Amino acid sequence: MHLTQPVIALSQPSAEEALIHLKEVWKVFKMPAGTFEALKNINLSIRSGEFVSVTGKSGSGKSTLVNMITGIDRPTRGEVRVNGTLLNTLSEGALSVWRGHNLGIVFQFFQLLPMLSVLENVMLPMDFCNRYDPAEREERAMALLRRVGLEKVAHKLPAALSGGQQQCAAIARALANDPPILVADEPTGNLDSRTAVQIMEIFTDLVAHGKTLVMVTHDLRLAQQAHRVLVISDGELIHPAIVARWPHLSHPRMRLLNRHLRSLRLPPATPLPACRWAMVLEGSLHPHPRRRSFLARLTPLEVGQWRAFSRAEEATTYAAGSRGALVLLLDEAAWESLRRDAPDLIATLQTRHGGPA
């Protein structure tokens, strides 16, 4: 089964809805030559059952980000909450037990233990977590191997398997304790494209059965099979609306726009503040009832639509609809700064209202 939904998410789920939540997460590496900010103020929410892909250039911080979610690495600042547990507060020992129950991790280079059979590799996490009755573990591991098409090679050593088979075995191992969350870091990075498609079929099937999947990949075609595509650029998480609306912007332009945008939640009927540009992420904006007669030419803005204003005051002729609105704004200073540094970006923002893509 393939997930073929277009990437249309303009905003993230709220912190309350999230199974995975990163709040103001920074990761700073200290090096002899100084410090390096690998993650810059990441705010990320992923809900249960979501399939989220993480894309970005090499060195942009993708692995650092997913290592925050798995607890393989810790944030320098900020909070990471996964499946109800605040990871910051756990000791290393508690973290590895927690990880065994909550997460399955799939790496680019499989990382199977070479001296153990494929079956023993899959049983290992069950032994470690003491999760299932010892008498059931072998049968359970065999069932997982059957699910990924490997029952015939269960008793072989990993080295006897092809790369694709080894990755399937690693997925079976990740599922050993039936964790709600799977995290895969470039799982197809070392596989040919046909094998990659088979791995993706296994993943999409797991998502269809309720698993939450976070997958790092370079491959945009694979990334777009997810419900939501995250873009990381130089340690910054690009706002989903930028990714959805202007996926072909250069990364420096995405970062520039990202830094200038401000999001704001408006209760029902609240006027839009003065600004030079606004996009609706949730709800809708309507010409202000009292001013409608003067401004008959203003049409409502629905989700995904945007508008540039020739004067900041003009924006206040709009107000949130009856369900309120979540909007993305560029205020006067941000607009003028972009006009100076990136006139091409201003042209893009002015082009059209941006109806549903």
Ligand code: ADP
């Ligand atoms: P990606 O997975 O997107 O290729 P990474 O998250 O591995 O990127 O790394 C992001 C940046 O952080 C890179 O510039 C990398 O060199 C740096 N980095 C990662 N881990 C460390 C570390 N342990 N010490 C110093 N720098 C690191």
Ligand code: MG
């Ligand atoms: Mg990486």
